Amino acid sequence: MKHDRRAFLKASSAAALVGTAGCNQAPEALWPLTGLPERPPADFTPPSAESIDLVSHVINRLTFGPTPRLRSSILRLAKREGEAVDQFIEQQLAPEKIDDSRAEHRVRIFETLASDPIGEFYEFQPGLLREELTRATLMRAVYSERQLLEVMVRFWSDHFNIDISKGECKWLKPADDRDVIRPHAMGNFADLLTASAKSQAMLTYLDGRENRVRDKSDKPNENYARELLELHTLGVDGGYSQRDVMEIARCLSGWRIGRGLLQNGTVQFEPGLHDSGSKTVLGQSIPARRGMEGRKDFTDVLSIVSTHPSTASHIATKLCRRFIDDAPPAPAIEKVAAKFIATDGSIPDTLRALFSLDAFRKQRGNKFKQPMHLIASALRATEAETDAGRPLIQYLTRTGHMPFEYPSPDGYPDVAEAWQSTLLWRWNFAARLGRGRIAGTRYDRDRLAKRGGGLAKLAAHFLGRKPSEEELATIEESDNPIGLLLASPGFQWS
């Protein structure tokens, strides 16, 4: 059999269109070229407790929601449920060890995102870049096996928010996502912070590249310095002064994005634009430095702020708000902050500590899903095939949750209150998906029903617990039971 490139492309795009049916004969080794093979049906073991059980809870929090196969695959990891959960957490804490070629295969079609060096992004229409980045983000949330990584990528994307619509960020944010957020989302906080501080997109978004001090009359641009302290590290009540903001701005002056063929958008230090005098940052003095030596101010500042105790509690508070509750308990925050300090900002170690807390394990079903979480979880629960095209993405615009479009540096809010006015579009989305009426997105209703073995079990799969009698009666009566489940109160929370 002769396979030229065009035939492969044709086969793979046809497969993407019709879903996976018909490709199940393709040998596993060939599927990256021929489309995705049908996976063998896994055993389906929906939860059976009255309230959300531990496995479902951990799925809710560490992932974008259960798929029909996920729960049983976790339970298979160990004999006892607790051990199985711990193993699953360990797996998710080490995403680099998880094979994710299926999801990567899906996002490979977004060719603009592979642009390298960074100047190459400028060859594309900003609208196309934004669209591909958004679609890839949603695809990964739905299909990646590295689910906790994807959850953390969203978390850090909000923490280090960059609005893609500001100035050159429209070309630079895709690189920030690929080269800054993703490689470090499950790494070390100081590394992530450093990468972000030198990100072309961040230097643009918070005006770091405009922070120049040529002579005594030049006032440094404080925008980045302020957000670095207020949002990225110490937090607004973290104990810094306006003077610290100004001193950090002086320290970070002189970093710019190189132009021209040879420089290709690399970030460079230019001594002539740097304030070479001595400074004091959060009580620590930084000596006057001449010429290229001035670069060391950057390292000093990032080291001072990333190891500051307020940074540990600020990050811990936000992690606990993400994973535990909108108003997380103080003892939990303290423990997580202590681990953050003890491990020099290791993100997996800090998360492991968080996931072992009673506060984490016991508060269930109390986080209101952000719109993207709702959409991704609906597609995962129904094992839908999606191209993440405009008919689906529009629900993110309607619910005000387009990734990379939050219009101020603090990122999308992570509390229920901010999202509860979006029910109309959530229900609309659910009703349409339930009936298979979202173009480019569909699921196999018959297969889902067959796998579920009855609505009661299917409902338990969606809700992470047995449905109440009333819920079940209402759903059984419906002509769109899947849509109703997706729109139901229980499915809005995780």
Place this chain on the structure above:
Amino acid sequence: MELAGMSQTKAYLHGNGDMKKTLVVVFLRGGADGLALVPAVGDDGYHRLRPRIAVSEKEAIKLDDRFGLNPLMSALSPAVKEGALTTVHCAGSEAATHSHFEAQDLVEHGGNSGGGWLGRFLRFRERTSAGALSAVALGRTVPESLRGAPSATAMDSINDFAFTGSDHFVRSLQLLYRDQAGVFGARANDTFRAMDRLRKLHSKDYTPANNTQYGSDRFSTELRLAAQLIKAGLGTEAITIDLGGWDSHISQGPSIRSNITRLANGLAAFRRDMGAEMKNTTVVVMSEFGRRVTENSVLGTDHGRGGVMFVLGEDGAGGRVIADWRELTQENLISPGDLPVTTDYRDVLSPILRQHAPDADMAKVFPDHSEKAV
């Protein structure tokens, strides 16, 4: 069940849309020629620099001693007489690039910021939060001005703005949500009410009031839809409409003639249809820049700076021409021969936005802009 959330319901209520004001933003894409829309017929320089394409003083619809409306805009004469139309001349932004793309981006973002000014206006509020139907972009895509909105719906037809579940589905939802307490339950109730109004909106054909006849062009159709949405009381606070085709480099007269008529006729019909509801409605017309003062060799005009903005509101609220005008001589123009920008578009928008939503955080809507009273 006396919960904090219940007492807030009023402020959040989608169904309470009739309490809200609506801003309709018409964006003239392509750089609309301010001097074609509002010719300075009383300025000798205007006739000198545009010897072949100028509007004569006699033809123009008089606004004041210097300015008139293009005669093609006669449909707006009643609005002028009744003091409903305010004109701002030499309005514009800091964008000096003369590039459509960059200037539109800058104006729609409200400066060198992330997100659109309308989006931020809807998102950053002290007390209220915008509902699910708060922003509508008429057309296929959401414009840059609405980026970052808490909700924005691109709407091609009224069918894009509907709840697609069956009545049975809604009844089932009501059962499932019956016992939900607190803010969540209150929001669910708001949503059921909004759905009621949506259903009413779809239940019968729309008949414009006061025997209004809208044109059959796209712009008029969209304004008709805007009127329909506003009257349905869905809590729609912002509606954006694009009217393209203003890039009149060649043969300006014929090329934008129909556009000028369309603009005026559409706005006049909308005003008539809205009637007393104009009290809670403001229409702002803006563009990314105006055009060169001197006509070019092919009877067109090239990209310029200062242009025109219109504000259409309640009777008696407007009627004047706001312009810090300098006689049209070469030395009063800015390089390479443009009208200067003497009124920043944000200074026109800010008082309107404050009036529409007093709790909007204006420092976030227009960051880095220090307001100057107009």
